Amino acid sequence: MIRPLRRAHRFAFGVLAILIPVLLVAALLARR
Amino acid sequence: MVFSVLAVFVLGGLVIDPNATIETLMIRASGVGALLLLHVVLAIGPLCRLDPRFLPLLYNRRHLGVTTCALALTHGVFALIQFHALGDVNPLVSVLVTSREYLSLADFPFQQLGLLALVILVLMAATSHDFWLRALSAPVWKALHMLVYPAYALVVGHVALGALQAEHGPLPPTILCAGVALVIGLHVRAAQVERRRDTDHSAGAAPAFIDVCDVDDIPECRAKTVCLAGERVAVFRYDNRISAVSNVCRHQNGPLGEGKIVGGCIVCPWHGYEYEPASGRAPAPFTERLPTFSVRLESGRVLIDPTPHPPGTYLEPARVAAAAERSVVARSADARTA
Numbered sequence: 001m002i003r004p005l006r007r008a009h010r011f012a013f014g015v016l017a018i019l020i021p022v023l024l025v026a027a028l029l030a031r032r
Numbered sequence: 033m034v035f036s037v038l039a040v041f042v043l044g045g046l047v048i049d050p051n052a053t054i055e056t057l058m059i060r061a062s063g064v065g066a067l068l069l070l071h072v073v074l075a076i077g078p079l080c081r082l083d084p085r086f087l088p089l090l091y092n093r094r095h096l097g098v099t100t101c102a103l104a105l106t107h108g109v110f111a112l113i114q115f116h117a118l119g120d121v122n123p124l125v126s127v128l129v130t131s132r133e134y135l136s137l138a139d140f141p142f143q144q145l146g147l148l149a150l151v152i153l154v155l156m157a158a159t160s161h162d163f164w165l166r167a168l169s170a171p172v173w174k175a176l177h178m179l180v181y182p183a184y185a186l187v188v189g190h191v192a193l194g195a196l197q198a199e200h201g202p203l204p205p206t207i208l209c210a211g212v213a214l215v216i217g218l219h220v221r222a223a224q225v226e227r228r229r230d231t232d233h234s235a236g237a238a239p240a241f242i243d244v245c246d247v248d249d250i251p252e253c254r255a256k257t258v259c260l261a262g263e264r265v266a267v268f269r270y271d272n273r274i275s276a277v278s279n280v281c282r283h284q285n286g287p288l289g290e291g292k293i294v295g296g297c298i299v300c301p302w303h304g305y306e307y308e309p310a311s312g313r314a315p316a317p318f319t320e321r322l323p324t325f326s327v328r329l330e331s332g333r334v335l336i337d338p339t340p341h342p343p344g345t346y347l348e349p350a351r352v353a354a355a356a357e358r359s360v361v362a363r364s365a366d367a368r369t370a
Contacts, residue, residue, distance in 0.1 A: 013181070013223075017216050020185050024212055027192035028205050030137035 033095075034102045037065040055114045062107035067191060069100040071211045074184060078222035084290060087301055094160050097180075101157035108150050111143070142194035149186035152179045162283075170285055188212060229259065241328055241335035247274070247352055248332070255298075257289030260338035265325055267334060268293060268309045273349035275309035276325035276336050283320065311346040 041061030045052060052060070076093050079086040116126035127147055133139035156177055158164075165173045188208070196205055244258045250269035257266050257279050264279035266289030277298065279289045286302030293299070297306040297315060307314055312322030321344030326337040329350045341347060 009178075013219070016181050016185055017220065020188050020212055020216065023185070023189050024192050024209060027137055027189070027196065028209075031197055031200075 033099050034106070037069070037099070037103060038062060038106070041065050055110055059107060059110045059114060062103045062110065063191075063195070066100050066103035066107055067187065067208075067211075069096055069103065070184060070187060071215060073097050073100060074180070074215045075218055078218035081222040081226060082218070087290065091302065097153075098157045098160055101153040104150050104153050108146065111146075115143075137193060138197055140193045142190050142197075145186045145193070146190035149183045149190060152183040152186075156180060156183075165284060174285065184215070229257075241326070241337050243333050244336050245334050246332055247329060247334055250274070250334070253293040255289040255291070257287070258336070260325075260336060263338075263340070264289065265336060265338075266291075266298070267327070267336065268298060269352070270296075270309060272352040273310075274327050274329065274334055274352060275347065275349045276327050277307065277309060277312045278323045278325075278340065278343075280322075281305050282314075282322065288322075310349050311344055313344045 038058070038061050041064050042054075042057045045057045045060045049056075073093055073096050076086065076089045076096075080090045112123045112127065116123040116130070119126060121129070127143045130143060131139055131141040133141065156179065159168065159173065159176060168176065191208060192205075196208065199205070242260060244260075244267060245256050247269070250256045250267060253268075253270050255266040255268045257264055259265075264287075265276050266279040266287075267274060267276045270293045277288065279287055281288050281300040281302065283300065283303055283305045286300045286305070288298055288300055288307070291299045291301040293309065296308070298309050299306055305314065305320060306318070307320065307322055310324075312324045314320040323340035323343050324345050324347050325340055326347055327350040328335040328337075329352065334350070
């Protein structure tokens with residue numbers, strides 16, 4: 001990063017970093 | 033490049049499934065190609081922050097991004113023709129109404145996730161030229177292009193709820209999981225490294241001069257980047273002089289501290305924009321200006337005032353030789369009093 005990340009950006013990145021693996025695992029578990 | 037990626041994946045698809053039609057092969061090839069390139073594009077940023085040897089990749093990231101978009105568009109168009117264009121309903125409407133099982137993971141309308149991701153990728157590719165950077169202003173442009181992360185989440189959802197639901201082998205989900213782990217892992221690691229660098233000098237940042245490093249820590253014609261009061265400052269050493277400017281290039285926010293001084297000017301590592309280190313001004317006829325910072329040398333240590341001067345303010349560089357002399361004087365004074 002060029003500048004240190006703002007708090008809102010850090011929060012958004014954190015949400016995505018948790019959401020993506022959770023979504024992926026849930027989708028794989030739902031496979032028939 | 034689009035055609036070569038497509039050709040490789042179409043041939044690969046033909047080997048795996050010789051009975052597939054050309055439309056199916058194109059849908060698979062363009063989809064896999066776009067997904068792979070998106071991972072590469074997302075990995076380049078953190079890789080460059082972890083190791084400067086990856087920097088040449090950063091200069092080509094925009095082209096890779098546009099190629100990703102072209103492949104994703106090919107995937108979308110072929111899928112639209114194959115699955116949605118043969119009925120009475122408008123193909124785009126058909127994508128939106130094909131399934132409304134929003135609460136089911138197995139029957140979720142994954143096409144809509146892909147469509148939304150495609151819209152973001154097309155917006156980014158369409159505004160990737162410097163004209164749009166100027167027209168939209170750097171913060172708006174940057175915010176628009178940060179949408180690549182929500183787009184990535186949508187793409188992972190599109191693949192996991194779509195193609196992977198029909199795949200029963202362990203390999204495709206394993207590869208996708210590895211890709212997601214790689215992208216997230218690299219970003220988290222780069223963030224940790226940057227956070228450590230930033231907190232080195234931010235703690236207790238007072239308006240007075242702050243000791244940032246030893247003069248000898250800065251290689252000749254290079255910079256050391258330090259974080260002062262929440263902003264990064266590039267401290268350059270050249271011809272036994274030290275000057276400090278904002279680390280943020282006025283062109284595309286490139287990291288000037290990773291650049292070097294060539295012909296008396298700081299050269300941005302991203303696109304070669306140039307600035308005079310003492311004044312932060314781009315040489316004529318260019319008009320870009322950087323904020324500058326006051327520098328002092330004491331006993332071989334570099335001290336910076338964290339309050340920036342207005343962009344383009346000339347500041348007399350600190351002289352390294354003078355500082356060395358001062359330290360000799362200080363040492364001889366110590367010897368006399370001992």
